Amino acid sequence: MSTRRTENVISRGPPALNPSARSARSARRIKTQALVSETISLKSSTVAKLLCNATGHPSTVPDLSTDYTIYRLAKIDEALRPAMTAPASAENMLLAVVGAHLSGFPLNRDLLSRGATLDLVTTTAKCYKLYALPTQGAVPKPGLQRVAEGGNSIEVEVWRMPLSLMGSFLSTVAPPLGIGSIEMIDGRWVHGFICEPIGFKNAVDITAFKGWRPYIQSLSSSGSNT
Structure with a gap:
């Protein structure tokens, strides 16, 4: 049974x-x-x-x-x-950084000291080139350029900056760098670091590294002091 x-x-x-x-x-x-x-x-x-x-x-x-x-x-x-869909609000502004302002890099303090918070690590759309600019001062910097062809996705960090402190932050941005609009891989446009055309004179194309961090790491591993 x-x-x-x-x-x-x-x-x-x-x-x-x-x-x-x-x-x-x-x-x-x-x-x-x-x-x-x-x-x-x-x-x-x-x-x-x-x-x-x-x-x-x-x-x-x-x-x-x-x-x-x-x-x-x-x-x-x-x-x-x-994080991918959250827009800037009346109190803050999204800012994409490409080089010396990335987490762990020398100028990241300019974001942290103004209460900025990391919103997203992502990449640009596949229509950008990245260049190592001729060194001016103690901190090496890259330049981001939008191109019609031959570009790639470049790694960026998107930070959320209090709008009331954006003016003081902009005063730290020296030419040939400036703030413009950058297209993200998801199709959004975010304000971020771009470079004037004159800044690319004698610059080195490092697009193949797909980001400033991998490029700097390659210099360290090769023992370069450039």
Whole structure:
């Protein structure tokens, strides 16, 4: 008798989902598939960086076939979406920095001392070149240039600056650098550091590094003092 009951339970399988539960599961599946499809289009190194930013731990390139990875990607989507869509408000302004104002670099103090907070680490649209400008003063700086062809995505940090202190910050920006509009990889335009055309004279094209930080790291690893 006990054996027959067990067989009957096994043969029935899991209980059928009610229509609302099926609908919810279907919606989650569609959202997950869309997220995974979007993520597959990213470069592996970018995915690993997103995982690191979202979890606070270094990550290798993820295996997109596992349920756990899908869960982690969903957490990334949840963590990053507010930052990617949050506009500047009446009290603050978004500012994209490319070089010496990046986290850990010499001029980052000019942001921190004014109460600026890091909003997002991202890249520009694929239509920019980055140059190492001829050194003027003690702090090396890059110049960002929008181009019609031959450009790439350049890593930037987007900071949220109190609007009341933006004027004093602008007074620290010396030519050939200036503040203009920069297109982000997600299509938004954010104010940020650009360079006057005259500043590119005798500058070195470092676009291949896709960012100022990797370029500076390459100088350190090669023992260059430039």
